[in-house]
Amino acid sequence: MKEITIDKAWRGAERCKNCAIRHLVLFSDLSHQDFDRIHQPIDDLEYEPGTRLYHQGEELRYVYTVRSGLIKLVQHLPNGTQRIVRLLRQGDLAGLEGLGGQVADHDAVTLDHASVCRIPVPVIRDLQRETPNLHDSLMRRWQKALSGADNWITRLSTGNARQRVARLLLLLDEASTDDSFFLPTREDMGAMLGITTESASKVTADFRRRGWLKPLGGHRAWIDARALQEEVD
Amino acid sequence: MKEITIDKAWRGAERCKNCAIRHLVLFSDLSHQDFDRIHQPIDDLEYEPGTRLYHQGEELRYVYTVRSGLIKLVQHLPNGTQRIVRLLRQGDLAGLEGLGGQVADHDAVTLDHASVCRIPVPVIRDLQRETPNLHDSLMRRWQKALSGADNWITRLSTGNARQRVARLLLLLDEASTDDSFFLPTREDMGAMLGITTESASKVTADFRRRGWLKPLGGHRAWIDARALQEEVD
DNA sequence: CCGGGGAATTGAAAATCTTCAATGCATCCC
DNA sequence: GGGATGCATTGAAGATTTTCAATTCCCCGG
Known part of the structure; x- marks a missing residue:
């Protein structure tokens, strides 16, 4: 420290x-x-x-x-x-x-x-x-x-895992002044959303494959907010 | 009113x-x-x-x-x-x-x-x-x-449906000065716990069959706090 | 006492999530 | 560069939860 x-x-x-x-x-x-x-x-x-x-x-x-x-x-x-x-x-x-x-x-x-x-x-x-x-x-x-x-x-504690992850990513994105944002570990995402690490990982990986989430290295990432917003509705 | x-x-x-x-x-x-x-x-x-x-x-x-x-x-x-x-x-x-x-x-x-x-x-x-x-x-x-x-x-938003319902009942019980407490509708229980009405009903009914929850009429009920506490741990 | 109606319960099938184990990937530190 | 290490990812099986559709129950008013 x-x-x-x-x-x-x-x-x-x-x-x-x-x-x-x-x-x-x-x-x-x-x-x-x-x-x-x-x-x-x-x-x-x-x-x-x-x-x-x-x-x-x-x-x-x-x-x-x-x-x-x-x-x-x-x-x-x-x-x-x-x-x-x-x-x-x-x-x-x-x-x-x-x-x-x-x-x-x-x-x-x-x-x-x-x-x-x-x-x-x-x-x-x-x-x-x-x-x-x-x-x-x-x-x-x-x-x-x-x-x-x-x-x-x-x-973050309502809806299925996909919606929760999508909402978390949107929230992290909004919180950032930058157009990139801090992407937590899957374990932390799970602890935030009340789902397992693996579930957080599966959804996150799926979003990545669809091109809605792009990791930028150094625990930072970019999202297609519009696509994720649709996922939530 | x-x-x-x-x-x-x-x-x-x-x-x-x-x-x-x-x-x-x-x-x-x-x-x-x-x-x-x-x-x-x-x-x-x-x-x-x-x-x-x-x-x-x-x-x-x-x-x-x-x-x-x-x-x-x-x-x-x-x-x-x-x-x-x-x-x-x-x-x-x-x-x-x-x-x-x-x-x-x-x-x-x-x-x-x-x-x-x-x-x-x-x-x-x-x-x-x-x-x-x-x-x-x-x-x-x-x-x-x-x-x-x-x-x-x-x-109330962590763990499986059984644990959540058990925790809610314990919380309602503690909140009451009486030894009975207000038992919400299954719909409200679901909305509190982030589960469906049916899931809330199934768990509640199961607790009742086990004798851990006794409805007393007029939306009031009694619980076996010890048994439910075990369910949570 | 007797419906009527809203709430609760139940069952079966489908969807979702967890579990567990294995594998892949990136990064950090010599 | 090259392991070592810690995350992340993935798959398959099992458990849980949702969904949807009946019933059944219970309470309230007539």
Whole structure:
């Protein structure tokens, strides 16, 4: 795990003021003086694929803003099976539940290379107490997380395997600014869709043979969105 | 639809102060003077089974607190299929997304007879601006809704039909204070679990034949939680 | 008490998905 | 370059689920 730490708290806040994607992140509504209330370092971290930011059941001392990359939230069942319940991308928050003092509901694991801001929970608590500007922003995050979860159920956990894979590919495609997107392993696709690795593989391979999905190397791919959309309807 | 409306705003607030389940609802942390800030009527409503509180895409003028009964949140896909993404019970909120000005993400429909408090969105907005007491309470609601959604994915949308039905019955049983619980129609069970009505029926009937599920009439039932729990593991 | 009607159940055949095992492919690391 | 390794792919058999079409059951109103 590479980790580029900003040592001084003020430098962290300074960086936040000038953050290139500040309009997307939690602090979008803060005034410049609000940033002066930040007394603990906000670190800007880079993670390799497969890094676990925290795991289910752990105390959450930080909340994480995704600057780039994809993060999976994995939930484990008592019987040992596991399920990916959401994907986080640019602007999304991981570890929101830490704000209420709860332990982590999931494992958070980077899928590809990811760039993440790590914000100490007390920083957000303090800001929240002293300025109202954060509330709307936070509520939008909760709202977004919840609608993400709902979509996961209706789009990715409903219908047959072909439809689910098609919807997942469309979702990954939309999420990308690029015209290519990150293609997860078949195992992860299975865990997202509630199907086996092999089923995910069979459908994916079929889409590829039909020319609707083109792997571009380096875990990236392109899709014929129109064709896949038809598959869904 | 029966509707018992409290005409005067202050009466609504007065009722809130003395609400028997106030510790469970949104206003648990408010001080007595906070209630004086309420300038629009909070109505206490009774709904028959199958009543729709609002539908997907509609502007949300109210947020609803469930006092008793069960409410399903139904999401429709463009292709016409629909999926139940959550069940709300005592203390849960429906229409949370209205606080951010969004349109409704779902249809909200009562499953059984339900008693609900209808709170105008501006009431919550005003309270939120003028007192910080509501914030924690609200955040806990978001958190709870989100963890409900996650559970829906991992427990009710994972595994084979038997496991899903078993988990649903266990969840309904836990949700009930009583030792009996509300047993949904097979169609609703299917929509919750992402399986067909017939599959839900076949599994349910099998559980009944094994003596693990006993219908008690009036859409209520009892389960052998231990036996069903084994089925899940 | 007696239909009527919606919901539930059931069966059989077809479709889909999983399982398990084998093989192929790409990439990473000397 | 060349294995080694981890994914991905594929096939065949078995299990599960869906589909579609009957019944059957149960509750409600007359």
